[in-house]
Amino acid sequence: MARRGRGRGRGSRQFRGLNCPEVRKAIVPSSKPSARSLSCDISLIASSVSELDPSIVHLGTSAELLFPKLVALLKRRLPRSEVMRILGASSTLGEKR
Numbered sequence: 001m002a003r004r005g006r007g008r009g010r011g012s013r014q015f016r017g018l019n020c021p022e023v024r025k026a027i028v029p030s031s032k033p034s035a036r037s038l039s040c041d042i043s044l045i046a047s048s049v050s051e052l053d054p055s056i057v058h059l060g061t062s063a064e065l066l067f068p069k070l071v072a073l074l075k076r077r078l079p080r081s082e083v084m085r086i087l088g089a090s091s092t093l094g095e096k097r
């Protein structure tokens with residue numbers, strides 16, 4: 001697997017070269033496959049997870065970097081996947097950093 005370089009603002013821990021059909025075969029039938037992304041680039045997210053075709057796409061990017069309008073666009077690009085977001089404590093409590 002090739003590791004993407006750090007400091008590009010595109011998710012420093014993303015991996016390429018996974019054998020997606022093999023990954024899908026290893027998932028227990030009663031489970032829902034999921035993919036997680038820390039990127040704020042919806043084109044990168046869509047291309048990274050499209051081959052795996054997960055039931056759930058888990059977005060770990062802060063709300064300040066991935067606006068609701070972009071999440072809606074991502075949902076249209078991945079119609080078979082549910083999109084899940086994490087809201088940090090500062091987002092839910094209205095705190096400023």
